Amino acid sequence: MNNLIITQVEEKIKVSGAGVFSASQTFECGQCFRFDKNENGEYEGVATDSPSASGHFARISNSDDGEVLFSGTTMDEVKNFWISFLDLERDYEKIVSTYSEDSHIGVAARTCSGIRILKQDPWEALCSFIISQNNNIPRIKKIIRSLCENFGEKTKSGHFTFPDARVLAEAESLAVIRSGFREKYIKDAAQKVADGEIKLEVLKMMPYEQAKAELMRIKGVGEKISSCVSLFGLGFLGAFPVDVWIKRVLEKHYDADFDPSSFGEYAGVAQQYLFHYERCYASDE
DNA sequence: AAACAGGCCTAAA
């Protein structure tokens, strides 16, 4: 557990020593869809533990001194799940220092330095990013909520788990979630994962390009979605998803022949800084 | 009311 210090502070659990962390940047940079800000400004939601597929609930925020604060969970869960999920043991400053100095990534990384790349469950990431295509965030969240409420399981704490691939593969129809033309894509993903034609846990151990190619065998999964799943679900921090926002960034700040893979081993982290900066901090033109 | 939203598929050059 490296240099992390875990303490009980009143009814909350505090994790110190993780370096810069921002709950709002992490949960609002578009990488996940099941965490929402509550009336106390905490981000609460359920995260799936792969491969057991069990759901963990927590409320996550920053303490006044910038450390990580949890409530609604336990010391054990923080130690055994949340620290890993939030990637708190990784040295992000070191990652940023690997980028070759160009001013724009410098500004973006500094401004968005509180972002952590969540280690999401690959199956949940796969479904979520299939749903995200040609769609907007409020509706993405709504569809995913409906998916969990209709096909997930209700936990003791009253929250819903993300449905298992088998459940979706066997479901008569997914029409209730109103995912439109994406339904057949979700179905195809569920079937391939359920009968082991695609083994997500195995993809984690393959070379990135190969894992991505496997994902793209699924209907409705192309270049962008496969790289999102690779980055957010499989732990390939070198994956660099290019969507309309990133296209805009590349046009504005980089030469036409610029190759994002030149960001290196941690290109995906750079992508997230660039993406979030463009959406939330950049002035329009 | 028409356009648009964090892509992908298919058909056609």
Added chain:
DNA sequence: TTTAGGCCTGTT
């Protein structure tokens, strides 16, 4: 190999 439409649905 690249390019144009079309796609479910909800919101503005």
